[in-house]
Amino acid sequence: MTEQGLIQPRRKRRRLPFALLAGSVIVAVLVILVLLAKLIAPYPFDQFHIHDRFSPPSLKYWAGTDEYGRDVFSRVLIGSQLSLTLGISATVVGIGLGVPLGLVAGYRRGIFDELIMRSLDLLMAFPPILLVLLILVVTPPALMKTAIAIGILSTPYIARVTRSVTLDLMSAEFIEAARARGERDWYILLRELLPNIWPVLMVEISLRVVFAVLLGAVLSFLNFGVQPPSADWGLMISSGRAFVDIAPWISLAPGLAMGVTVLGISLAGDGLRELMDPRLRGQR
Secondary structure, three states, X not given: OXXXXXXXXXXXXXXXXXXXXXXHHHHHHHXXXXXXXXXXXOOOOOOOOHHHOOOOOOOOOOOOEOXXXXXXXXXXXXXXXXXXXXXXXXXXXXXXXXXXXXXXXXXXXXXXXXXXXXXXXXXHOOOHHHHHHHHHXXXXXXXXXXXXXXXXXXXXXXXXXXXXXXXXXXXXXXXXXXXXXXXXXXXHHHHHHHHHHHHHHHHHHHHHHHHHHHHHHHHHHOOOOOOOOOOOHHHHHHHHHHHOOOOOHHHHHHHHHHHHHHHHHHHHHHHXXXXXXXXXXXXX
C-alpha cells in the first residue's frame, strides 16, 4: 500500500528488440570504420608489395595480399567507404523522388494517383540489373551515376510505402483539424503528413540501402560499376576469383565484409519494424 492507500500498478518497461540492438551495434561499428578507414588501414589501399604477392593472412597483413601485393584488409576498409556511400546516396535519390510522388498520389488520389502509380508500376516491370545497365552503358561508369541509377530503381518501392501510409493518415483527426483550420495543401503535406510517415518509412529505407549495396557490388563485379584501381568490394571479389584456388582470402575478405554489412542493416530494419508495429510487439 502506498501513502495514499492505493496500490500503484507496476509499469512494464518496453524492451528493445534484440534484432534492433544487434543491428545497431553492427551499423555503429561500420560507421566508425568508414569514418576512420584511412587512419585504421595499415597500408595505403593502392600500395604495391611485389615481393609479398599472395601472402596469406598474418600479423603483417591481417587479411593477406592480392596479386599485386596490396594489403587486402586496407582495401576492404577503403571499400567500405565506397559501398556505403553508394548505398546511402542511392537511397537518398530514391527518397527524394519516391516520397514526393507517394505523398501527392496518396493525398490527391484520383487521376494523380493513377498516373503516378501506373508509371511506377511500369518502372518496376523491368529487371533491375537490365535497367541499370541500360542507364550506365551510354556513358562511362561513375560512382554517382551508379547511385542515381539505383536510386531510380528504389523510387517505386519508397513511393508505394509513402502512398500507403498517406492513405491511412488521411482520415486521422489531426488531418481533419488542419483542413478545418483552412491550412493549405503544402502545409498539410509537409507539416502534418510527412513527419508521421518517417517512422514507417525508416524500415523501407534500411531495405533500400541493402539493395543498393548488393546491386552496386554486382555492377562492379560485372565491370559496370566502380573501376580499377578503386577498392570496391564487388571489384575485389571479381578480381580475386581467378586466384581463388591459391589465394581465397582475396575474395573472401570483401565477401565477409559485405555479408556483415547487409546483416547489420537488415537486423536494424527488422528491429525498427518490430518496435513500431504493435502487432509484432505483442507476438514477441
